[in-house]
Amino acid sequence: MSLLVMKFGGTSVANVDRIKRAAKRVALEVAHGKNVIVIVSAMSGKTNELVDWVNDTSQFYDAREYDAVVSSGENVTAGLMALTLQEMDIPARSWQGWQVPVQTTSAHSSARIESISPQIINEKFAQGMKVAVVAGFQGISNEDRITTLGRGGSDTTAVAFAAAFEAERCDIYTDVDGVYTTDPRVCGKAIKLDKISYEEMLELASLGAKVLQTRSVEMAMRFKVKLRVLSSFEEPSNKAGTLVCDEEEIMESNVVSGIAYSRDEAKMTLVSVADRPGIAAAIFGPLSDAGINVDMIIQNIAEAGRTDMTFSCPIDQVSRAEMALNTAKESELINFQDLLADTNVSKISAVGIGMRSQSGVAAKMFQTLSDEGINIKVIATSEIKISVLVDRKYLELAVQSLHDAFELHEVSS
Amino acid sequence: MSLLVMKFGGTSVANVDRIKRAAKRVALEVAHGKNVIVIVSAMSGKTNELVDWVNDTSQFYDAREYDAVVSSGENVTAGLMALTLQEMDIPARSWQGWQVPVQTTSAHSSARIESISPQIINEKFAQGMKVAVVAGFQGISNEDRITTLGRGGSDTTAVAFAAAFEAERCDIYTDVDGVYTTDPRVCGKAIKLDKISYEEMLELASLGAKVLQTRSVEMAMRFKVKLRVLSSFEEPSNKAGTLVCDEEEIMESNVVSGIAYSRDEAKMTLVSVADRPGIAAAIFGPLSDAGINVDMIIQNIAEAGRTDMTFSCPIDQVSRAEMALNTAKESELINFQDLLADTNVSKISAVGIGMRSQSGVAAKMFQTLSDEGINIKVIATSEIKISVLVDRKYLELAVQSLHDAFELHEVSS
Numbered sequence: 073m074s075l076l077v078m079k080f081g082g083t084s085v086a087n088v089d090r091i092k093r094a095a096k097r098v099a100l101e102v103a104h105g106k107n108v109i110v111i112v113s114a115m116s117g118k119t120n121e122l123v124d125w126v127n128d129t130s131q132f133y134d135a136r137e138y139d140a141v142v143s144s145g146e147n148v149t150a151g152l153m154a155l156t157l158q159e160m161d162i163p164a165r166s167w168q169g170w171q172v173p174v175q176t177t178s179a180h181s182s183a184r185i186e187s188i189s190p191q192i193i194n195e196k197f198a199q200g201m202k203v204a205v206v207a208g209f210q211g212i213s214n215e216d217r218i219t220t221l222g223r224g225g226s227d228t229t230a231v232a233f234a235a236a237f238e239a240e241r242c243d244i245y246t247d248v249d250g251v252y253t254t255d256p257r258v259c260g261k262a263i264k265l266d267k268i269s270y271e272e273m274l275e276l277a278s279l280g281a282k283v284l285q286t287r288s289v290e291m292a293m294r295f296k297v298k299l300r301v302l303s304s305f306e307e308p309s310n311k312a313g314t315l316v317c318d319e320e321e322i323m324e325s326n327v328v329s330g331i332a333y334s335r336d337e338a339k340m341t342l343v344s345v346a347d348r349p350g351i352a353a354a355i356f357g358p359l360s361d362a363g364i365n366v367d368m369i370i371q372n373i374a375e376a377g378r379t380d381m382t383f384s385c386p387i388d389q390v391s392r393a394e395m396a397l398n399t400a401k402e403s404e405l406i407n408f409q410d411l412l413a414d415t416n417v418s419k420i421s422a423v424g425i426g427m428r429s430q431s432g433v434a435a436k437m438f439q440t441l442s443d444e445g446i447n448i449k450v451i452a453t454s455e456i457k458i459s460v461l462v463d464r465k466y467l468e469l470a471v472q473s474l475h476d477a478f479e480l481h482e483v484s485s
Numbered sequence: 486m487s488l489l490v491m492k493f494g495g496t497s498v499a500n501v502d503r504i505k506r507a508a509k510r511v512a513l514e515v516a517h518g519k520n521v522i523v524i525v526s527a528m529s530g531k532t533n534e535l536v537d538w539v540n541d542t543s544q545f546y547d548a549r550e551y552d553a554v555v556s557s558g559e560n561v562t563a564g565l566m567a568l569t570l571q572e573m574d575i576p577a578r579s580w581q582g583w584q585v586p587v588q589t590t591s592a593h594s595s596a597r598i599e600s601i602s603p604q605i606i607n608e609k610f611a612q613g614m615k616v617a618v619v620a621g622f623q624g625i626s627n628e629d630r631i632t633t634l635g636r637g638g639s640d641t642t643a644v645a646f647a648a649a650f651e652a653e654r655c656d657i658y659t660d661v662d663g664v665y666t667t668d669p670r671v672c673g674k675a676i677k678l679d680k681i682s683y684e685e686m687l688e689l690a691s692l693g694a695k696v697l698q699t700r701s702v703e704m705a706m707r708f709k710v711k712l713r714v715l716s717s718f719e720e721p722s723n724k725a726g727t728l729v730c731d732e733e734e735i736m737e738s739n740v741v742s743g744i745a746y747s748r749d750e751a752k753m754t755l756v757s758v759a760d761r762p763g764i765a766a767a768i769f770g771p772l773s774d775a776g777i778n779v780d781m782i783i784q785n786i787a788e789a790g791r792t793d794m795t796f797s798c799p800i801d802q803v804s805r806a807e808m809a810l811n812t813a814k815e816s817e818l819i820n821f822q823d824l825l826a827d828t829n830v831s832k833i834s835a836v837g838i839g840m841r842s843q844s845g846v847a848a849k850m851f852q853t854l855s856d857e858g859i860n861i862k863v864i865a866t867s868e869i870k871i872s873v874l875v876d877r878k879y880l881e882l883a884v885q886s887l888h889d890a891f892e893l894h895e896v897s898s
Contacts, residue, residue, distance in 0.1 A: 141564035151554035159543035
């Protein structure tokens with residue numbers, strides 16, 4: 073009996089009517105002879121309501137109690153989904169995290185799944201149950217207290233179940249119909265990709281394409297779980313959505329598969345830092361301690377024993393970064409002449425597995441931007457990605473021109 | 486260390502501000518050196534919202550899934566209450582039914598508590614925890630599925646915890662300030678009772694005074710749990726509320742402690758039934774099968790082998806009762822000439838432990854009603870209760886005149 077995991081996000085189960093629509097998708101798979109594990113999020117808005125209540129009770133809250141409160145939203149959806157499936161004559165029942173159990177670390181509010189016991193659910197499948205509905209986003213710690221996996225954790229729950237049950241695929245139903253070559257709101261020519269590799273998806277996910285949670289993609293890559301992202305608002309079809317899979321399953325990799333962007337970046341420069349061994353650690357240690365997500369880092373050529381150090385970070389972390397660096401300067405851990413913050417930049421990235429074997433991608437990217445008169449402020453590259461910082465006013469132009477240059481409107485996958 | 490159980494109903498925890506107010510009451514008891522087990526209901530309105538969703542998904546729902554859904558409201562309140570207490574520097578944590586565990590029967594949606602394990606909570610008390618907050622209304626079955634105890638079940642949870650932990654008292658905080666001699670909306674002279682015996686409370690509860698769930702009073706009586714009903718909206722005081730306790734603890738029992746009423750009753754009469762052995766069983770068997778709550782029963786003296794049989798039941802069960810009796814007649818199980826239904830009656834009851842030792846109570850009741858020109862249609866008595874059916878238009882007059890006649894405005898307890 074082949075097994076499928078289907079995950080429905082908050083907008084896909086926002087009310088009883090949407091739950092019924094989602095249940096019909098499940099019924100279709102059951103009709104095709106499949107057993108299904110359905111992972112559900114809370115009805116959209118519910119988790120925020122619960123979080124607001126917690127914030128109203130206390131400022132520095134006990135994360136264990138926070139988890140006990142916010143996990144309840146998924147429990148409600150799981151029960152309602154099981155009832156809806158039963159009403160369609162499909163043998164179904166719901167499970168909460170502790171009932172499976174989904175064992176996690178004790179890092180409340182951002183726990184990691186350690187193991188999932190398939191025994192009880194498999195027994196029920198053997199007895200004729202067709203659908204197990206599981207509350208996403210939650211588990212239990214060794215102390216038998218309820219944990220949650222952090223925002224977007226239901227994606228991770230879904231992939232973890234697909235791995236534990238060796239499911240043929242994990243379908244993530246959301247409010248977008250797949251992964252696009254870039255954000256359609258920024259570039260009208262953006263098209264949906266039929267397939268994308270885990271590596272590319274990881275770069276796109278962490279670069280701001282908010283389709284899938286990064287952790288879920290990492291886990292899918294590790295356990296080779298085939299992941300499909302698709303919309304619960306479109307008619308079912310075999311061509312629906314985007315398949316995230318191993319690169320071997322993609323016949324011909326695109327040189328560039330997508331253009332990602334991150335609008336609200338900041339570029340910070342430490343001017344005239346004493347260039348000595350250990351200076352990078354002295355700068356980025358305090359930033360890390362302050363919880364700054366440092367992204368790109370550039371060190372200029374040193375002159376007369378001094379250098380400039382530039383890095384990028386999200387715009388809302390600038391003041392915290394400034395505080396951390398000035399504190400380090402005061403305590404004479406580091407020494408710099410000036411600290412400049414440019415909060416008017418965005419990051420544009422070209423991502424593609426094919427870059428590994430094809431040269432000239434970077435050159436083409438720089439030429440394209442140059443032709444449009446866009447000045448590149450910082451460059452960073454990885455094996456399958458080239459990122460640049462540009463002035464924010466050029467964001468749309470940069471994305472559109474790169475989308476054209478790499479002919480993404482006619483990409484095949 | 487003395488232990489108190491405090492239960493807060495839905496209106497007492499309706500929002501974060503009310504939860505804070507309730508937490509202050511708990512803090513007061515902790516300041517007096519007590520350990521406290523707090524039992525919470527769902528925020529008022531939340532359970533109805535969940536029930537509505539269940540009803541929207543399916544008409545004949547799986548009670549196990551219903552329980553999984555509706556139990557979530559109490560979990561939210563429990564977490565929020567624990568957080569609020571922690572914010573006040575009181576060591577507290579929440580428990581859901583399965584975490585205690587509260588073991589129940591598998592009769593989903595109307596489960597009965599079988600046992601409560603005090604070990605884990607007592608260990609935490611020994612480690613310095615001051616308050617255990619427990620989600621009311623719920624437990625788990627032998628199959629590790631979530632059960633609920635039925636509406637008002639949080640009262641029963643509270644009493645069961647008080648029994649299992651041998652608490653000194655169980656305080657039920659609600660939106661009324663105690664048990665009254667009668668409904669103050671019907672009789673302006675009604676006064677609050679300081680004490681009432683379990684037996685009287687049971688008669689009052691089942692007669693329609695909606696202060697406490699009948700089951701919780703039965704359980705309190707069986708395990709000798711002192712129960713106090715009081716308002717969470719009044720200033721704390723030692724004289725607050727009504728203590729429900731063993732009659733030995735009430736120095737001088739009142740002949741009559743209260744006048745209860747049930748507005749929407751019906752009187753049904755089977756005219757000219759063949760009077761033979763087994764006829765009562767033949768009539769009331771089918772009514773019981775049809776789920777009719779038959780209350781008072783009167784059989785007239787037989788004449789020429791035939792008799793009239795009269796009984797009362799709630800007004801909304803009349804048509805089902807008629808159907809059951811006509812079906813029994815068609816299948817020749819019973820034989821009657823006519824079936825009359827009087828749907829314009831109410832039941833008035835005088836309740837008092839003192840009746841046992843004092844004669845003349847019934848006579849005084851009948852005389853009082855007669856003086857007011859109120860015709861008595863049916864009479865039923867128990868050891869501590871006299872009930873009569875009267876025309877509904879006389880309800881207020883009957884309650885007020887009996888309240889006067891038994892001098893309940895100056896009752897002592």
